[in-house]
Amino acid sequence: MWEDEISIAFLDANPVKKGHVLLVPKEHYSDILEINDVLYSKLLINAKRLSIKIRDTVKSPRVGFAIEGFGVDHLHIHLVPVYEGGDLNPEKAYKASEEELKEMQKKISF
Secondary structure (H helix, E strand, C coil): CEECCCEEEEECCCCCCCCCEEEEECCCCCCHHHCCHHHHHHHHHHHHHHHHHHHHHHCCCEEEEEEECCCCCCCEEEEEEECCCCCCCHHHCCCCCHHHHHHHHHHHCC
8 A cells, every 4th residue: 555665554454443554664573662763753754644644535633543563463553543532442443345445545545
């Protein structure tokens, strides 16, 4: 969907909200506290740029970040459109259809 020299981003197949994107560094880390300050800054700048596009596409008031590496042992940032409190709850995830993912990818197109 989108990539640069340090990271790749793609739609989550089990989104919490439509437009939920995963931003993943290409180099392996389990925890964000393991990365150096330069990579940390670049990764968060990428998260901001992608989030602006997501917010503008799905018309959400905000985009929430959830930084983790538990379900998959690789650092990744969830970029989730947020409309109200509790929207980042992973228990709200659902299985997106191929059609839904393709349609959203066309809309967001970075």
